Amino acid sequence: MSLSGRDHLIRCCPFINGLIVRSSNQNQTHATQETIPDSAVLQRIGVGAMDMVAGMGRVGAVDGASPACGDGGQTGTTAIGDLPADVLALVLRRLDGASLAALGCACSAFRGLASDPDTWRRLCLAMWPSVRDVKPCCGGGGGGGGHRALFADAFPFPATPPAEPSVPVSLPIRLVSAVDLHNGGACIMSRVVETDASSDWFLGSPFRVDALVQEGFSAPSPINPRELTLSWILIDPATGRAVNASSRRPVSVDRKWLTGDTVARFSVVLGDVALDAAVTCDDRYGHVREVSLCIEDGSVGGGGGGVSGRDGLTAVAAAMAGARQSRAAGEAAARARYEEFVKGKRARKEWKARREGIVDLCCSGVGAAAFVGFLVMLTFR
Numbered sequence: 001m002s003l004s005g006r007d008h009l010i011r012c013c014p015f016i017n018g019l020i021v022r023s024s025n026q027n028q029t030h031a032t033q034e035t036i037p038d039s040a041v042l043q044r045i046g047v048g049a050m051d052m053v054a055g056m057g058r059v060g061a062v063d064g065a066s067p068a069c070g071d072g073g074q075t076g077t078t079a080i081g082d083l084p085a086d087v088l089a090l091v092l093r094r095l096d097g098a099s100l101a102a103l104g105c106a107c108s109a110f111r112g113l114a115s116d117p118d119t120w121r122r123l124c125l126a127m128w129p130s131v132r133d134v135k136p137c138c139g140g141g142g143g144g145g146g147h148r149a150l151f152a153d154a155f156p157f158p159a160t161p162p163a164e165p166s167v168p169v170s171l172p173i174r175l176v177s178a179v180d181l182h183n184g185g186a187c188i189m190s191r192v193v194e195t196d197a198s199s200d201w202f203l204g205s206p207f208r209v210d211a212l213v214q215e216g217f218s219a220p221s222p223i224n225p226r227e228l229t230l231s232w233i234l235i236d237p238a239t240g241r242a243v244n245a246s247s248r249r250p251v252s253v254d255r256k257w258l259t260g261d262t263v264a265r266f267s268v269v270l271g272d273v274a275l276d277a278a279v280t281c282d283d284r285y286g287h288v289r290e291v292s293l294c295i296e297d298g299s300v301g302g303g304g305g306g307v308s309g310r311d312g313l314t315a316v317a318a319a320m321a322g323a324r325q326s327r328a329a330g331e332a333a334a335r336a337r338y339e340e341f342v343k344g345k346r347a348r349k350e351w352k353a354r355r356e357g358i359v360d361l362c363c364s365g366v367g368a369a370a371f372v373g374f375l376v377m378l379t380f381r
Contacts, residue, residue, distance in 0.1 A: 097123045097151045120147040130178040130190040153242040154233045156324035160271045169317040173198040176235040179211040188219045207312025212291040219286040225253045225264040232277045241320040246277040247334040269337040272298050273315050298345045
């Protein structure tokens with residue numbers, strides 16, 4: 001880009017000037033590292049950039065007297081084509097994934113810019129470091145969507161699948177789990193776990209995937225279970241589909257008074273079942289003992305226990321093929337749905353206990369009546 005074009009761009013778009021200055025400072029400070037802004041800065045820069053660039057795309061050109069330009073009221077236009085490709089790419093890299101996807105729906109010109117594979121790869125690696133160790137064939141979508149399709153599948157929460165899907169879903173024969181655990185914003189565990197989901201042992205046993213068991217590890221800083229964030233993505237390598245299996249923030253934190261361990265649950269409710277990702281840790285010593293994923297049954301006749309591997313795979317496959325919730329349905333909604341799930345599960349357990357108590361009482365009454373009848377018969381014999 002020529003110097004005159006750069007000066008004209010900076011004069012017309014002070015917001016771009018701020019981004020260039022920020023990028024220059026970052027490059028000087030972290031010359032050998034890939035700089036990824038924190039979520040708050042990324043959100044602030046991303047929304048402003050999207051509003052400015054999307055507005056230019058809608059009208060085709062921006063008047064010199066508009067707030068985005070600083071020509072002092074002089075006449076003239078600055079079309080979207082006047083933005084150099086490197087500066088526009090710099091703006092798009094500051095958007096979060098949801099904003100970048102929304103920008104790609106604004107017009108055909110933005111669709112191509114918002115489909116840059118490197119940009120989506122950076123976004124996915126910034127949010128899920130474990131994706132770096134996932135094979136390319138597992139990168140979301142059998143149609144070659146790569147990291148963009150992975151983000152579309154794994155970022156939003158899955159919607160409640162229908163009780164009877166319109167088309168039968170095929171069960172995955174292998175599951176890939178990308179697990180990332182953060183404490184206070186710092187990643188303390190990142191790993192990929194592959195599970196053979198076709199074995200008879202897995203299909204017949206209760207559904208369970210362990211990302212960390214027995215060996216454990218000690219975090220470099222004290223652990224606050226309520227400040228933990230967990231990302232657990234289930235990927236089907238055969239189809240490339242993925243689903244988010246954790247609520248990111250804890251929906252409940254319970255302490256085991258016998259052992260002193262604390263269990264933080266990151267559950268996602270799917271109708272009558274719940275994907276229950278749990279982190280067991282000893283917050284006194286900063287030791288993480290176990291990270292696992294189970295599926296709880298909350299149906300009326302399910303008994304409130306775990307589901308088998310086959311039934312769990314059916315629920316996971318339906319969630320992968322199903323719809324996703326809107327952006328507004330976030331972590332607070334996931335917590336509310338889990339609390340409703342637990343409340344319903346507790347109510348069904350109490351109802352079942354009352355029913356069993358009534359049955360036991362009736363059986364005891366019949367037995368007592370038979371015994372009294374037998375005594376009467378012996379007395380008047």
